[in-house]
Amino acid sequence: MSTPIVGIDLGTTNSLVAIMRAGQPVLLPSPVGSLTTPSAVSIDDSGELLVGEAARARALTHPQRCATNFKRDMGTSRRQHLGELSMSAPGLSALVLTSLQRDAEAALGEPVTQAVITVPAYFGDLQRQATRDAASLAGIEVLRFINEPTAAALAYGLHRLDQELRALVLDLGGGTFDVTVLEIIEGVIEIQASAGDARLGGEDFAEALVELLAARIAEQQGVPPDLEDPQIHARLLAACERAKRRLSAAEEVRVPLPDFPLGDERLDLELSLTRADAEAHWQPLLARLRGPINRALTDAELEPSAIDEVLLVGGATRMPCLIALAARIFGRMPNRSLPPDEAVAMGAAIQAALIADDEAVEDLVVTDIAPFSMGVETSTRVAGRAIGGMFSPVLERGTVIPASRIEHYLPLHDAQDTLVLRIYQGEHALVRHNTLLGEIRVPLPRAGSSEHKSVGVRFTYDLNGILEIDAIVEATGDKHSLVIEQRPGALTASALERARAAMQRLKFHPRESLPNRTTLARADALHVQLRGAPRALLREQIQFFEVALSGQEPREIEQARESLQATIEGLSRFL
Numbered sequence: 001m002s003t004p005i006v007g008i009d010l011g012t013t014n015s016l017v018a019i020m021r022a023g024q025p026v027l028l029p030s031p032v033g034s035l036t037t038p039s040a041v042s043i044d045d046s047g048e049l050l051v052g053e054a055a056r057a058r059a060l061t062h063p064q065r066c067a068t069n070f071k072r073d074m075g076t077s078r079r080q081h082l083g084e085l086s087m088s089a090p091g092l093s094a095l096v097l098t099s100l101q102r103d104a105e106a107a108l109g110e111p112v113t114q115a116v117i118t119v120p121a122y123f124g125d126l127q128r129q130a131t132r133d134a135a136s137l138a139g140i141e142v143l144r145f146i147n148e149p150t151a152a153a154l155a156y157g158l159h160r161l162d163q164e165l166r167a168l169v170l171d172l173g174g175g176t177f178d179v180t181v182l183e184i185i186e187g188v189i190e191i192q193a194s195a196g197d198a199r200l201g202g203e204d205f206a207e208a209l210v211e212l213l214a215a216r217i218a219e220q221q222g223v224p225p226d227l228e229d230p231q232i233h234a235r236l237l238a239a240c241e242r243a244k245r246r247l248s249a250a251e252e253v254r255v256p257l258p259d260f261p262l263g264d265e266r267l268d269l270e271l272s273l274t275r276a277d278a279e280a281h282w283q284p285l286l287a288r289l290r291g292p293i294n295r296a297l298t299d300a301e302l303e304p305s306a307i308d309e310v311l312l313v314g315g316a317t318r319m320p321c322l323i324a325l326a327a328r329i330f331g332r333m334p335n336r337s338l339p340p341d342e343a344v345a346m347g348a349a350i351q352a353a354l355i356a357d358d359e360a361v362e363d364l365v366v367t368d369i370a371p372f373s374m375g376v377e378t379s380t381r382v383a384g385r386a387i388g389g390m391f392s393p394v395l396e397r398g399t400v401i402p403a404s405r406i407e408h409y410l411p412l413h414d415a416q417d418t419l420v421l422r423i424y425q426g427e428h429a430l431v432r433h434n435t436l437l438g439e440i441r442v443p444l445p446r447a448g449s450s451e452h453k454s455v456g457v458r459f460t461y462d463l464n465g466i467l468e469i470d471a472i473v474e475a476t477g478d479k480h481s482l483v484i485e486q487r488p489g490a491l492t493a494s495a496l497e498r499a500r501a502a503m504q505r506l507k508f509h510p511r512e513s514l515p516n517r518t519t520l521a522r523a524d525a526l527h528v529q530l531r532g533a534p535r536a537l538l539r540e541q542i543q544f545f546e547v548a549l550s551g552q553e554p555r556e557i558e559q560a561r562e563s564l565q566a567t568i569e570g571l572s573r574f575l
């Protein structure tokens with residue numbers, strides 16, 4: 001019997017897991033019943049790891065013991081600290097993947113060890129390798145990486161349309177913005193261009209509202225809120241995040257700030273915010289979104305009117321101003337018939353099913369573009385002196401992959417017996433600014449002048465980011481090959497083994513009790529923000545819940561948890 005292959009969207013803020021059932025992609029729920037799992041990890045006082053909703057709730061109360069946004073560090077050596085524990089981005093991502101794997105196993109009732117994982121189109125070799133390492137740590141084999149915009153196009157079924165078309169995917173997540181131009185011809189989805197801003201997302205729109213509200217408070221009360229105080233800032237940000245989301249559906253919202261610290265006092269404030277005010281304040285952010293859109297169109301050599309379909313992906317594309325911006329630029333309404341935060345995971349599940357069925361995989365040749373240039377170091381002779389350290393790209397950034405390209409190189413002088421090929425990735429003219437990937441030493445024939453010692457260097461780059469280099473001495477046909485597996489930042493086999501052993505020593509919070517743990521973490525986060533009577537009410541409910549937990553009577557625990565959840569929902573509205 002074949003094992004199930006799941007599709008995973010491993011996101012910066014949220015991750016999802018999906019599978020095909022009866023020809024439809026279905027998202028699988030987390031233990032707290034949510035279809036999205038926050039990409040957050042936290043360690044509690046007993047050394048147990050929490051992943052997802054509970055970890056995100058604890059980020060407010062225990063920032064030193066929580067890690068978030070680690071997708072941004074993939075392919076780098078940066079580590080995040082959770083209390084005493086220090087973890088790499090692949091290690092943290094492995095914990096999120098493990099959590100999704102367990103959810104999938106719980107939903108499907110069988111082991112899940114194979115997946116299609118989505119990555120941003122701009123993810124380079126190192127970041128893809130780091131993602132593969134993360135999966136490997138979680139005991140998951142990555143059958144295919146698929147680019148997020150390509151996955152979105154699959155979810156929208158563009159590969160099945162019997163027509164040639166150009167689509168543009170706008171993906172505005174919590175912290176990143178990506179624009180991708182796709183060309184779809186006879187079911188083949190090809191990336192034409194991609195551009196983005198790795199520091200622009202929905203969170204910036206909430207942050208902008210913090211400034212607006214702070215200015216309003218200062219105007220109304222004559223005292224500005226102290227935004228330097230992390231607690232005050234966090235409170236305003238939480239209120240603005242809620243207001244921002246509600247403004248996607250309402251023209252005007254009220255923003256209550258009960259018991260808000262202002263100067264030496266605490267005041268019950270309430271402000272109102274219209275969508276028009278918010279949008280006026282977001283103009284600089286909306287203007288920034290235009291940059292990557294224009295860049296992607298220019299790179300693809302297309303006018304906006306040449307785009308047949310505009311797809312909106314990422315939670316923040318729910319904002320009406322974003323929809324209006326897309327409509328204005330492209331002269332047509334964007335397609336947003338799928339939930340924007342689920343489309344990418346759905347596409348990954350579709351790709352997984354295609355691999356599982358072996359059906360039409362040939363038809364659906366998903367192509368990609370090389371996100372970086374890859375090439376070799378060369379030297380030239382200038383006025384009798386050899387000047388080394390120059391970069392000669394073999395596969396240029398933007399080349400459609402899978403791809404294979406060959407370039408020919410000569411030794412510098414007749415007596416040279418070895419050609420040292422240093423392989424680099426990057427865009428700079430001087431190799432010292434690029435990333436060294438590996439080296440091949442090619443012995444040259446003794447006889448003959450340098451012109452007769454040409455070496456053909458072939459770079460072959462596949463969809464999974466594996467780079468193979470063949471160096472062929474043309475006079476003799478001798479071939480020397482290198483498959484780049486050991487990339488900087490990626491783990492060696494022995495390091496992977498050690499990391500796997502270390503993972504096994506980590507204590508996971510038991511899945512069954514996660515709903516309880518998550519509810520407590522959310523209650524605690526709210527308790528930090530409240531004061532006075534609402535705080536006392538919440539504390540009382542927390543106590544009831546603690547009592548129920550100590551009794552270990554499942555029905556009582558469930559009742560107390562539901563009651564605490566209702567209190568949290570009720571009180572959150574007043575924040």
Ligand code: AMP
Pocket residue numbers: 011012013014172173174175201202203241244245246248313314315316317318319340341
């Ligand atoms: P993602 O990374 O795709 O999960 O996107 C998360 C971002 O989407 C966050 O910045 C959220 O604030 C934003 N978001 C989610 N729902 C809404 C909504 N209804 N209106 C505006 N932004 C939203």
